[in-house]
Amino acid sequence: MINNTTNPVLIFLSAFVVNNIVLIRTIGLCSFFSMSNSLKSSLNAAVPIVCVNLAATILSWLFYNLALIPYKLEYLKLVSFVLIIVLLVQIQEFILKKVLANYFSTAGNSLSVITANCIILAVLLLNTEYKLDLVNSIIYSLGIAFGYVLAIILFAGMKERVGSAPIPKALKGYPIEFILAGLMSIAILGLRGLFGL
Amino acid sequence: MLQNSNLNAFLSRIWRANPVVVLMVGLCPVLAITTTAYNSIGLGAAVSFVLICSGLTISLIRKFVPNEIKIPASMVIIAFYTTFVDYFIQAYFIELSAYLGIFIPLIMANCLLLNSSEIFYSVKNSTTHSFLDAAGFSIGFSIVILLIGSLREILGSGAFMGQQLFQEPVNVMVLPAGGFLLIGILLGILNWFRSRFSEKNDK
């Protein structure tokens, strides 16, 4: 559990490894499994998520604290957060299509995956649950986004190795990927209790 | 003919195009919450409610929504039903809400829902078709999470629906890592069955 009095470094570490969003909280698995076929495609999924995450955190924090809380409308947070995420994802899609046409052709479908990515919504909801202030929530969301990047890059590397390994026929593809993710999760579990986070 | 294709689509969602085991969508809650069978029944009911209601609503208002705002519109509809389910569970199933926690609002961001809302927009034969589609999806989803939930409860805490079965269980199965491992092994067994049956069919 973290709150505003926790040291910012610990907030970052808690989100980054100790409570890793993919491996411990098991959020955002769809893109984790579908976009990690190679290092390049995993980066293609990771970079937009980091950007959208940051922007969405700032915008939604402002909206939540300046518009919803003063009028006691906390129950509208889900609808408004979702609208903000859709807005940001669409804007980013257009920017990528226009400015980085080359990038977009390689990123392909990943953008529609981001729209449905649970991570961004989860970050916004966790921020409101812990009642973090603006700076801390930015730190927390960055920690979660980088935790996702770490997990997906490690996973892509492992998948490439496993692709050339002799494994039973029935386990090829998704089954062995799930087992790999389980082993990674056990490894990260070893950090539990670090600084009492 | 039309009836038949509807029914086929409905049945295929349960087995051939099962959302969790085959299409690999909507995985997040599957892993996080299925530690007991009771939780998975709760989650399955919540997801089914949101899926079916939003499918019907989207297919009804499809004609009035222009193309540019169809994603935000469907998201608003899904979010509305998710909020409804969230408060309902908080009011009447307080134990369940303590366990499900953040994952009830996260139903909203489930890839399953977004994918199927795309389908509800594109499908031509309107309401009945999208209702059957959503119903098939939710039944397939619920069956799989019920299976995983009861397996994890039996292995991980040595109990089924709260009834203690044996002592000293394999605690790792309750942790997220156990969920990953169990789903991996389950998918492997399914693959093995599938390859066996298809071989038999060939002969």
Place this chain on the structure above:
Amino acid sequence: MDYSPILILGALGFTVALVLTGIHCFPGFESVHSGNGACEDPKQNPENISAVIYCAGGNNCSDKYAYQGVETCFAASKIFRGKKECIYGCIGFGDCAQACAEGAISHVKGEIPAVNKNTCTGCGLCVSACPKKIISLVPSKYDVHIKCSSLNAGRYVREICATGCISCGICVKICPTKAIKIENNLAVVNYNKCSNCGLCVERCPANTIERILPVV
């Protein structure tokens, strides 16, 4: 009665929709966006297009010889124009599925690859990858396709392929909009006239005509 939730969420929705539709028409962005912009006239722009594979043979089409070698359509097509008796048909090693950047083509060895209409962007990579040139790009609103490319005579097609077009002409007679014609022993749909009615799908004696709906 408290109106603040309605006002605040309405304002948020209004701004979101304003930005989203505005961005479609923003100068410089129109060129990027095809088909569904608010500011574009659908008649002038190409619609959503997706690839269609004009062959239904696969395992229904008999083999000329047992091919053992590099498992790509390109390599197989170099030896006696492919292993299938039908020199026009799909070889079935899935070069198109390999070439597809979106993963929209799913393929099982020996069978005809299936194109997912939802994810196909109509980029045309598969068209250039196919050595038999039986893939073409068609607006995705048309569902009914005559899945054969064979210019062989009907009697010969009947011998080698269970699902080839035998140019019987039933579809030509039944089509309410006169969209189908037989040219060089092959029935061809004129998509500009096609109304997606699907009458020909049920009446085709060789099951060559298929309705391809968007899949998940």
Place this chain on the structure above:
Amino acid sequence: MNSKILIKTAASSLKLAFLCMISALLISQLYLAIEPVIKQRKTETLILLYRQVLPNSAWFENKTAGNREFIAGFDKQHVQRGKIVKLNVRDYNGDIEILFGVDQENRILGIKILNADFRINLEDDSSKSDFFKKFIGLKFHDLKLEKNGKDISIIPGADVSSKAYIKALKKAVEEVESINATEQ
């Protein structure tokens, strides 16, 4: 940019705004209807919890003694039968809240753990409640937790948790003693 585009943009924006307004209206009505139920349920479950910790009391009241907060339990004749102390302890799994129920003769009647994160806990709750069972029914002077007194040994081979609970127990004893001191 011409007038047609503007009209189309405005129309679609208004449509989404209309949709949002409808859903906001419905959600706010729903919230108004369901919020009292949620509050009532929460207090009911809280009272159930208190009853488990302090079985001899019928109703409960929040009180403060000095700067410390506690929950006093009364029976049907409005006689105070015990008190409940709420404590925050930093555990291996993060922060947890523990409820201690103590009667008027300073005997421990029940211990209950709140707020543990169920999904990512390393150990199940049954082991914790077994651990706490041996303290129930003991009086404070039976468990002198100081070094020279009769000490409760930490479970051999256990992890941070049991140390944390011993610490919590000591804290609770201190808390109750200071509350008693301020009351008298």
